[in-house]
Amino acid sequence: YGFINTCLKSLVVEKYGEETWEKLRLQAGVQDSFLTFEVYKDEITMQLVDKACKILDVPADMVLRQFGEYFFEFCKRSGYDHMLRTLGGNLYEFIENLDALHSYLSLSYQASSSSNYQAEKNEDGSMHLHYYSDRRGLCHIVPGIIGAAALDFFNIEISMEIVNQTEEEERTGKKEHIVFLVTQNPVFSYKERKKFSSSPQYLAGSENQIENQLNKEDLEKAKNTIRDRGSSVCPVKKSHWKTIRGIITLGKGKLLRGFDPVYPKSLWIDTKTFCNGLPFHMVFDKELRVKQAGVSIQKIVPGLQTMGICLDHYFSIVHPEVPFTISSIQKFINSQFVFQTRREMMPESWKQRPMLELRGQMIWMESLQCMLYLCSPLLRTLHELEERQMHIADIAPHDVTRDLILLNQQRLAEMELSNQLERKKEELRILSKHLEEEKKKTEALLYAMLPQHVANQLKEGKRVEAGEFKECTILFSDVVTFTNICAQCEPIQIVLMLNSMYLRFDRLTTVHDVYKVETIGDAYMVVGGVPVPVPTHAERVANFALGMIIAAKGVQNPVSGNPIQIRVGIHTGPVLAGVVGEKMPRYCLFGDTVNIASRMESHGVPSKIHLSSSVYQCLKYKNFEMTERGEIEVKGKGKMHTYFLIRNKTATENEIMGRP
Numbered sequence: 001y002g003f004i005n006t007c008l009k010s011l012v013v014e015k016y017g018e019e020t021w022e023k024l025r026l027q028a029g030v031q032d033s034f035l036t037f038e039v040y041k042d043e044i045t046m047q048l049v050d051k052a053c054k055i056l057d058v059p060a061d062m063v064l065r066q067f068g069e070y071f072f073e074f075c076k077r078s079g080y081d082h083m084l085r086t087l088g089g090n091l092y093e094f095i096e097n098l099d100a101l102h103s104y105l106s107l108s109y110q111a112s113s114s115s116n117y118q119a120e121k122n123e124d125g126s127m128h129l130h131y132y133s134d135r136r137g138l139c140h141i142v143p144g145i146i147g148a149a150a151l152d153f154f155n156i157e158i159s160m161e162i163v164n165q166t167e168e169e170e171r172t173g174k175k176e177h178i179v180f181l182v183t184q185n186p187v188f189s190y191k192e193r194k195k196f197s198s199s200p201q202y203l204a205g206s207e208n209q210i211e212n213q214l215n216k217e218d219l220e221k222a223k224n225t226i227r228d229r230g231s232s233v234c235p236v237k238k239s240h241w242k243t244i245r246g247i248i249t250l251g252k253g254k255l256l257r258g259f260d261p262v263y264p265k266s267l268w269i270d271t272k273t274f275c276n277g278l279p280f281h282m283v284f285d286k287e288l289r290v291k292q293a294g295v296s297i298q299k300i301v302p303g304l305q306t307m308g309i310c311l312d313h314y315f316s317i318v319h320p321e322v323p324f325t326i327s328s329i330q331k332f333i334n335s336q337f338v339f340q341t342r343r344e345m346m347p348e349s350w351k352q353r354p355m356l357e358l359r360g361q362m363i364w365m366e367s368l369q370c371m372l373y374l375c376s377p378l379l380r381t382l383h384e385l386e387e388r389q390m391h392i393a394d395i396a397p398h399d400v401t402r403d404l405i406l407l408n409q410q411r412l413a414e415m416e417l418s419n420q421l422e423r424k425k426e427e428l429r430i431l432s433k434h435l436e437e438e439k440k441k442t443e444a445l446l447y448a449m450l451p452q453h454v455a456n457q458l459k460e461g462k463r464v465e466a467g468e469f470k471e472c473t474i475l476f477s478d479v480v481t482f483t484n485i486c487a488q489c490e491p492i493q494i495v496l497m498l499n500s501m502y503l504r505f506d507r508l509t510t511v512h513d514v515y516k517v518e519t520i521g522d523a524y525m526v527v528g529g530v531p532v533p534v535p536t537h538a539e540r541v542a543n544f545a546l547g548m549i550i551a552a553k554g555v556q557n558p559v560s561g562n563p564i565q566i567r568v569g570i571h572t573g574p575v576l577a578g579v580v581g582e583k584m585p586r587y588c589l590f591g592d593t594v595n596i597a598s599r600m601e602s603h604g605v606p607s608k609i610h611l612s613s614s615v616y617q618c619l620k621y622k623n624f625e626m627t628e629r630g631e632i633e634v635k636g637k638g639k640m641h642t643y644f645l646i647r648n649k650t651a652t653e654n655e656i657m658g659r660p
Contacts, residue, residue: 527541
């Protein structure tokens with residue numbers, strides 16, 4: 001189910017970050033999110049685990065163990081905390097009832113194929129845990145889950161090691177049978193550890209004894225014993241309430257913790273009442289011969305009215321998947337057993353209906369050498385009840401199956417609603433993701449037209465005030481003989497030529513961090529130090545200009561076939577900058593500096609970078625080679641002393657062009 005994959009995603013994101021998860025899922029080729037009640041292929045989970053091992057460079061058993069520990073916490077956070085805590089009073093009881101929990105959860109997660117657990121106590125206080133699963137290679141999750149549960153619920157640390165790993169022949173459906181040896185240690189506070197470690201008796205003999213205790217009450221007794229033993233070295237004073245608890249009695253001098261049941265000398269219930277009161281029960285001997293059956297099961301399976309018939313002729317064992325023998329049943333006597341009727345042995349009226357399943361517990365009666373199967377119909381919904389043409393009245397009033405069917409009907413309706421909400425939520429998440437992508441594209445387009453801070457102000461509906469910049473460097477360029485080229489070419493050829501040239505120039509604006517103001521025809525305008533003032537504005541524009549001359553050599557003149565030639569003019573001075581217009585607003589520069597920069601370009605020389613004296617003053621101590629042009633007559637400005645920029649003395653062509 002998606003619940004498992006969601007947990008795995010949550011673990012990776014929480015421990016290693018979103019980027020690691022994104023890398024992991026792309027390599028595994030899986031989607032980003034999973035629906036809780038949706039069924040997914042096992043291969044997806046296996047693939048995620050496999051890629052996690054490679055990306056994190058961690059062995060598979062360690063990844064699975066960590067997943068097991070996290071899965072326990074994830075289940076608690078997902079609302080299963082209370083349910084897990086009530087499974088048992090100690091770890092042995094907790095494990096023994098895990099199958100019952102899986103059976104309950106299968107009401108909601110009907111397509112799940114859960115693993116099975118069987119616990120065996122050993123004389124030394126340790127425990128053997130038998131783990132059966134349809135899925136190979138996931139056994140290392142078990143120590144993670146069980147270890148986390150032991151620490152959280154019972155305050156004990158455990159160590160689990162595999163002592164046997166085989167393919168279970170006896171269990172026809174399960175593919176893997178792992179036997180873990182479980183040993184436990186009490187978890188003490190720092191002060192308690194200090195007290196115990198100071199006691200030679202504790203170090204000598206008590207550690208192993210404490211290590212192997214399985215019951216919380218035994219642990220408490222053991223801790224008290226250790227305190228008493230160590231009292232000569234580090235005396236521990238008993239609290240008032242501990243003394244009171246030690247002497248409280250119940251009944252005729254019996255300790256509060258002790259309990260002895262009282263049985264009648266003879267059974268005060270007749271056979272007829274027993275078979276009517278427990279309508280779904282069966283008693284059979286070692287040869288599986290039926291000795292007794294409840295009235296309702298007799299009604300459904302009339303063959304059971306013939307006492308002495310073999311039970312396995314009429315039923316097969318669905319869970320646990322073991323052979324139908326008394327020895328196999330005894331081996332898993334603590335498990336819930338699910339029987340299913342055999343179609344060929346059912347009455348004609350049942351042949352077209354789904355087979356009836358019974359679920360219950362086995363009780364071995366030593367004195368009679370017989371097995372009692374106390375069970376109820378395994379029905380999850382009213383639909384399943386109707387399919388078998390049964391009624392609520394067919395189930396005994398005391399049997400909680402009646403309530404379970406009705407409650408689960410409501411639960412399934414809630415799950416379906418939850419599933420629909422989850423699907424809608426996922427659709428909204430995907431739409432939101434696409435919207436975010438489109439928003440980024442729109443913003444990228446907007447930021448290409450206007451400076452980012454100006455664009456953000458306009459988006460917020462604010463008025464953008466014009467800003468004065470005391471010093472910046474402006475560049476103009478144009479194509480030599482552009483008018484003649486236009487006269488001799490098709491319009492599309494001009495567009496292609498300019499596009500090829502501007503793409504190269506645009507890339508250089510990013511390399512040298514200058515702002516492209518606008519293009520008009522073949523004219524290209526760039527500024528340094530606007531909209532963000534920087535002290536290196538002149539150097540940036542100068543390097544950009546050198547790159548333009550080199551880049552222009554790669555653009556072909558459509559008339560002659562030779563590289564095009566450009567003129568470049570640069571001037572440094574103050575400007576006023578602001579946004580003009582509402583439709584297609586532009587960020588424009590105003591001031592005499594713009595006019596002089598334009599004059600530097602128009603009075604320039606092909607394939608040369610023409611500088612005003614103000615630019616020269618900014619660059620003369622900055623590792624640039626420049627030559628003096630002298631005084632020239634500039635239209636509208638009179639005589640001006642100008643210069644040519646030759647090269648950057650310290651930067652290579654690759655650095656100027658931003659190549660690797």
